[in-house]
Amino acid sequence: MNKVTAIIVAGGSGKRMGTAVKKQYIQLKGKEILAYTIEAFENCSFINDIIVVVAEEEIDYVRENIIRKYKLNKVSQIVGGGKERQDSVYNGLKATKGESTYVMIHDGARPFVKKETIYKCLLNTQKNKASIVAVPVKDTIKVCNTRTHRVESTPDRKKLWSIQTPQSFEYELLMKAYSYAKKQNLQVTDDSMIIEAFGEDVYITEGDYTNIKITTPEDLIIGEVLLQK
């Protein structure tokens, strides 16, 4: 059997949100953002189990107030996160104990991901080994000097995609790439950067613009609106 494991990373501190309650535990219409996110994967018949990564000291809280409360029965483990997102992902990967064929990494702070998107991404991974959900960039993007902000160039927009999660991989490939990244002390902002650095191809699965990451306070307003649909 090809086991498919979702790893949901929610071990961040939400600095940009700046709220007393960490953003993954903020309630939208009476339910925690993290609960919506886990439910999206729980409701996919093709997902076999879910590993949730949270800050070590929040494991018991999450078990009682999210996993048990909402009967999220596919959650097989809740594990402690690390300093950076990539450390949290690595902890989730190690927790699979090598029993999964495919792993789908998803941000705990992306609660509006659709079942069709998750499925399309998995199919693309079964074909191509590594696939990431993304949407075409709508704005014109400029490359600027980081200090002076003088514009240096304008990349061709047709080639630009805004990257989301899930990001899905053959487990063995991602684990090898993560071990390589550790040795190289590579700092990344998404998982596919690790595959790229490892010299393997990554393919886009087109998603949709509602799969936002709750990052700053205005995203909570957008989130409330999306839930009214």
Ligand SMILES: Nc1ccn([C@@H]2O[C@H](COP(=O)(O)OP(=O)(O)OP(=O)(O)O)[C@@H](O)[C@H]2O)c(=O)n1
């Ligand atoms: N050490 C970390 C950092 C981030 N994440 C998770 O990775 C996802 C995407 O990260 P981001 O939106 O940047 O979350 P935070 O790191 O919490 O936010 P900020 O950068 O504003 O502090 C989130 O679900 C977050 O909880 C994680 O599991 N472990």
Ligand SMILES: C[C@](O)(CO)[C@H](O)COP(=O)(O)O
């Ligand atoms: C993985 C990601 O969601 C892709 O957009 C994102 O990089 C995660 O966190 P970030 O800190 O907001 O970059």
